[in-house]
Amino acid sequence: MSYLGDVIGGVKTLIKGMKVTGSYFFPNIINQKYIITRQYPEEPAIVMDRFKGEVVMWHNENNEHRCTGCQACEIACPNGSIEIIWDRVLNEETGKKVKTIDKHIYHLGMCTMCNLCIQACPTNAIMWSTNFHNSTYDRSNLTKVLNKPGSKLMAGVEE
Amino acid sequence: METVTLNSGDLKSQEYFLNMGPQHPATHGVLRLILTLDGEIVKNIEPDLGYIHRSIEKQCEYEGYKQIIHLTDRMDYLSAHINNEAVALAIEQALQIEVPERVKVIRTIMGELTRIASHLLWWGVMGMDVGALTTFMYAFRDREMINDIMEETCGARLTMSYSTPGGVMFDLHPNFQKRVKAFIPHLRKVIPQYDELLTGNVIFQKRMKGIGVMSYEDAISHGASGPAARGSGVSCDRRIKDPYSAFATKDIKFNEVLYTEGDNLARYNVRMKEMLESLNIIEQLIDNIPDDGIQAKTKALIKLPKGEYLQRVETARGDLGVYIVSDGKKNPYRVKFRSPGFSNLNALIEIGKGHLIADLVAVMSTLDFVVPDIDR
Amino acid sequence: MILINTTNYFGQLVAYLSDQMGIGGQILAYVIVAAIYLGFFALAGLLLVYVERRVAAFFQLRLGPNRVGPHGLFQTIADALKLLSKEIFGTNRKDNLLYKTAYYLVITASLVSLSVIPFTQGIQAFDINVGVFFISAVSSVGVLGILLGGWGSNNKYSLIGGMRSGLQMISYELSSGLAVITMVLLAGTLQMSGIIEAQRDTWFIIKGHIPALIALFIFVVAGTAESNRTPFDLPEGEAELGAGYHSEYSGMGFAYFFLAEFINMFIISAVGVTLFFGGWLAPFHLTDALPWQPLWGALWFFLKVAVFIFFMMWFRWTFPRLRIDQLLTLEWKYLLPIGLVNIILMAVLVYYNVLISF
Structure with missing residues (x-):
């Protein structure tokens, strides 16, 4: 059977x-x-607060950032996603030439979100943003300048 | 009129070639198999590799030791954390630094979660490969919970880059324990459902039993490892053979799942049981995570002393070896990854012969290839 | 001798128009009937694709199409429009004649089979006295289309898919044929409308009790296999062959295969409903006293077909696929012997009249 x-x-x-x-x-x-x-555009996506979306530079309300241009992040980056163009600018108050960033260039298209730059930053100038709406039609849009135009170094960070 | 008589010897079948891949749903990536077929019977398999070769080993020679880790994420992306851990352990071994107990426990828990996530994905895709399409969504539903846990603590869902030489990137998220504790009973509840849906199914059993038999000797001679070898009765679990992280320092009780049949079903069962074992491991660790910091003291620029270092860990797919040759500079002289997928692919060439195409797909599925792991 | 019953609405239309306008009217009537069936073919096909996707989604914890139109009802229409506007391309050295003939054969076969199915009282284009036989004969032509498609595509995957399909359909036609014959023993006629009339009092599934249940089981398995659906979707075998016999078709060529597959599912369900569940007859004579009989009949018919189709979808989204040798083992070692024994059992029961009837 x-x-x-x-x-x-x-x-x-x-x-x-x-x-x-x-x-x-x-x-x-x-x-x-x-x-x-989850029907995405109607229902918002759940993004955890630690989500590594893209690297941003923190600016306060006076358009000041904390980046001293020490290039620690540029050295720490494994694949050259960060380029810093800097210059020595004469500080009027002290009369000394101070290293200042001109452009903090960040290639989001190359970034692998490994967190090494943020770990390396001595002044906590850069941090993660949870923004993930980064898709564009042109790859060149993914190259970003992190410091806002006209921004300058926050006082008291240099020490 | 001439009569033509046909003897059975006159009717000859002709062998032909079939390119399976690089674009093929069953190869799970860009693996190319050049098959020699007689009808549907596979006579010979010739893997053609290199379609996703990114020369990770060579890239490692130009990176600092901290920077290697993010590359290893991209090898076997389904057990990304365990790969990170392997490199971190190798570097720690070379520097002879003792990492905090907390780091060890966190790494082990994360590693086991990664293993479960990898096996869950494998289960879903395995179902798809044999034609049961619904398994995929069920597995992904449960895997999503692990991904959420990962995202909350590590900031990424798949390529975490969480371990660093000497510690981990971030401390555990406050919700971590709560979420893991919610996940354990959930998975315990759904695995019997999985069994009812797929494992017990008569069609599935018939498809799996006795297909792709890898003998004990074959498994050893091809260097197979991980669940693929444990299905043939080869005891090869690195967590037991040479324990690392919390396996070395804590008294963790778990069984190495061994089956001796060596066929598809044995490999399948090993993975299903391994998920439960991983849950056991997590359960033993989750309640008392020591609190002694998440980073041992390391220099900003790591330089390994001159020498050769080897670290083996058990990834979801098997035995991953990280071999670093250092000449004392800030980047390694040579890095070699002994990836489990590559050796398991070797075994496929032997055990896939003589089966039908459909069986070959099932065998590939139970060997659980991740093609970037094979090519690196 | 083939006799055609023309007492239904379509027959009356033909008679009326040919009375009025002679041969031209007759042709006009045929064109009208054909247009109605083509319209039904397209609509039912699109609706079934939508339902399939929606049902699959609910099985898989998803939502399925829900954006285009209310509850995503127009999604498949949008897809059809997209397929219409797509470029048609194939492999380089395909056998153009066979390649192009293939899908016409497939849809013609399913369209012709559709014509003998009694949708409701008096709505049946081709009420032929060998109706059930006609369906199984015509649906074999569909196999030819798939074989030609697999051969003509000049692709080894397509070829394997086509060959598998040939093996599968020819084997399973036997079993489904046997199951049909088992039920025909009860009806005493091959005519579709006659089979339904014979179930006026008791549906065959109840009347024939045990052998009828076995026949139903065989019919469902064989029917699923004939419509190339999981667990018998070896000709397509997504994970193994890409898309099997229709992997080299694009645009409407692909859409024809796709629609035909769904219409085949409908036809098999309709035949199953007609043979086992009384076609358009209401259960327990619920609506027999009400006016608008044909409409009630259509309602019951489509309801029953929907349940039948739902079960086929349930199979598809639950079971893994069989291997080709297991497929043949199932047919030749299990279904066929059981079916043969079943016929004898049924014949004995019918002879000694051990049947349940009310």
């Missing part, structure tokens, strides 16, 4: 499987109970 036993046993396992899928289907069709889809 193993022939018929095979058939019946086989059909039983099939029904067991159908029970599992059915147990999801019927609640779903009634009130979408187990649906895991």
Whole structure:
């Protein structure tokens, strides 16, 4: 009787499987109970606060940042995503030439979000933003200048 | 009129070549297999590698030791954390620094979570490969919970770059324990469902049993490792053989899942049971995570002393070896990754022969290839 | 001898128009009937694709198409428009004649089979006295289309898919044929409308009790296999062959195959409903006393077909795929012997009249 036993046993396992899928289907069709889809633009995406979206530079309300142009992040970066163009500018108050960033260039397209630059930054000038809306039609848009135009170093960071 | 008689010997079938991949749904990436087929029977398999070769080993020679880690994320991206850990351990071994106990425990928990996530994804895709399309979504639903845990603590869902030489990047998120504790019973609840849906299914059992048998000797001679080898009865778990992280310092009780059949079903069962074992490991660690810092003192610029260093860890796919040759400079002289996928692919050439195409797909699925891991 | 019953609405239309306008009217009537069926073919196909996607989504904890139109109802229409506007390209050295003929054969086969299905009382274009036989004969032509598509594409994957499909469809036609014959024993006629008339009092699934249930089981398995759906979707075998026999088709060529697959599913369900569940007859004579009989009939018919189709979808989204040798083992070692024994059982039961009837 193993022939018929095979058939019946086989059909039983099939029904067991159908029970599992059915147990999801019927609640779903009634009130979408187990649906895991999130309809993105309407329902906002859940982004954790530590999410490494892109590197940004913090600016205060006076358009001042904390980057001294020490290039620690540029050295720490494994693949050259960060380039810093700096200059020595004469500080009028002290009369000394001070290293100041001209442009803090960040290639988001190359960045692998490894966190090394942020770990390396001695002044906490750069940090993670959770923004992930970065898709563009042109790759060149992914090269960003992190310091805002006209911004300058916050007083008291140099020490 | 001439009569033509046909003997059975006159009717010859002709072998032909079939390119499976580089663009093929079953190869899970850009693996190319050149098959020699007789009808549907696979006579010979010739893997053609290199379609996703990014020369990670060579790149490592130009990077500082801290910077190697983010490259290893991209090898076996499904066990990214364990790869990070392997490099970090190798560097720590070379520098002879003792990392805090907390770091060890965090790394182990994260590693086991990664292993579960990897096995869950494998289960979903395995179902797809044999035609049961729904398994994929169920597995992803549960894997998503792990991804959330990862995102909350490490800031990334897949390529975490979480371990650093001497510690971890961030401390655990306050929600971490709560989320992990919610996840454990959830997975315990759904795995019986998985079994009902796929494992017990008569079609699945018939497809898996006795197909792609890798003998104990084959597994050893091809250098297979991980669940693929444990399905053949080869005890090769690095967590037990040469324990690292919390496996070395804490008394963690878990069983090495061993099956002796060596066929598809054995490899499948090993992975299914391994998920539960990983849950056990996490359960033993999650309640008492020591609190002694997340970073050992390391220099900003790491220089390894002259010498050769080897660290082996157990990734979700098997035995990952990290071999670093240092000449005392700030970047390594040579880095070699012994990736589990590459050796397991070797075994496929042997065990895939003589089966049908559909079986080859199933065998590939149970060997669980990640192509970037094979090519690096 | 093939006899055609023309007492239905379509027959009356043909008779009326040919009375009025002679041979031209007759042709006009045929064109009208054909247009109605083509319209139904397209609409039902699109609707089934939508339903399939939606049902699949609910099985898989997803939502499915829900953006275009209310509840995403127009999604498949949008998809069809997209497919219409796509460039048609194929492989370089394909056998153009076979390649192009393939999809016409496939849709013609399913369209012709559609014509013998009684949707409701008096709505049946081609009420032929060998109706069930006609369906299984015509649906075999569809296999030819798939074979030609697989061969003509000049692609090894397509070829394997086509060959698998040939093996599968020819094997399973036997079983589905046997299941049909088992039920025909009860009806005593091959005519579709006659089979339904014979179930006026008791549906065959109840009347034939045990052998009818076994026949239903065989019919469902064989029917699923004939419509190339999981667990028997080896000709497509997504993970193995890409898309199998239609991997080299694009645009409408692909859409024809796709639609035909869904219409085949409808046809198999319709035949199953007609044979086992009384076609358009209301259960327990619920609506027999109400006016608008044909409309009620259509309602019951489509309701039953929907349940049948739902089960086929349930199979598809639950089971893994069989291997080709297991597929043949299932047919030749299990379904066929069981089906043969079942026919004898049914014949004995019918002879000694051990049947349940009310």
